[in-house]
Amino acid sequence: MSGQDRAPRVLVADDHEAIRGGLRLLLQAAGIEVVGEAGDGAAALRNARALRPDVVLMDVRMPGTDGVAATRAIVEERLSHVLVLTTFDLDEYVFGALRAGAAGFLLKSADAATLTDAVRRVASGEGVVAPEVTRRVLEAFARTPEPQRPPEHPGLAELTDREREVLAALGDGLSNAELAARLGISAATAKTHVSRVLAKLGCSTRLQASIVAREAGLAGAERT
Numbered sequence: 001m002s003g004q005d006r007a008p009r010v011l012v013a014d015d016h017e018a019i020r021g022g023l024r025l026l027l028q029a030a031g032i033e034v035v036g037e038a039g040d041g042a043a044a045l046r047n048a049r050a051l052r053p054d055v056v057l058m059d060v061r062m063p064g065t066d067g068v069a070a071t072r073a074i075v076e077e078r079l080s081h082v083l084v085l086t087t088f089d090l091d092e093y094v095f096g097a098l099r100a101g102a103a104g105f106l107l108k109s110a111d112a113a114t115l116t117d118a119v120r121r122v123a124s125g126e127g128v129v130a131p132e133v134t135r136r137v138l139e140a141f142a143r144t145p146e147p148q149r150p151p152e153h154p155g156l157a158e159l160t161d162r163e164r165e166v167l168a169a170l171g172d173g174l175s176n177a178e179l180a181a182r183l184g185i186s187a188a189t190a191k192t193h194v195s196r197v198l199a200k201l202g203c204s205t206r207l208q209a210s211i212v213a214r215e216a217g218l219a220g221a222e223r224t
Contacts, residue, residue, distance in 0.1 A: 008123035013044035041070030068096035075101035137155035171213025
């Protein structure tokens with residue numbers, strides 16, 4: 001949603017004014033345009049409709065309409081990519097945002113360089129997930145009782161052998177560069193493969209695909 005010829009346009013959604021202010025200063029110092037702020041999910045949705053930012057930097061725990069509900073609405077209306085800020089003690093929110101279609105998940109403890117890089121990558125259409133978040137989510141899904149797990153994803157049958165390797169790499173939380181290095185292909189080819197895998201599986205984010213990989217036994221924290 002963001003052109004490469006301009007800085008990403010970002011909407012910051014957090015119920016703490018001081019945090020919003022700090023994020024604004026951090027992003028602006030990196031040359032990223034902050035087009036607006038929101039103190040709750042309802043305001044985030046209204047502002048996303050009005051401002052059409054490239055990225056909504058979304059806190060998940062907010063009063064009233066929380067970040068999960070706002071993320072779901074923003075993604076369904078194709079208003080913006082959503083980069084979720086999360087903490088380890090809010091797993092239920094992480095899972096909700098995952099299902100809602102957030103494009104990225106980042107820890108609130110991330111440093112400035114990691115945050116600004118994530119914003120730029122999400123704006124360009126590449127999902128970003130903190131490795132710690134990927135491991136936490138995959139481990140939690142692995143602990144889900146078998147009766148609650150869905151049957152094998154029908155899209156798996158449509159994948160080529162190479163695409164199954166790509167899916168396994170996504171399941172291990174690899175970036176495009178890491179995926180390319182593992183498979184001995186170029187970064188551009190890796191990006192193309194990832195796009196095809198997501199399309200065939202009907203997944204809107206890399207993390208959603210990683211869950212499919214884990215449930216199919218293609219990847220996991222124990223793999224090397």
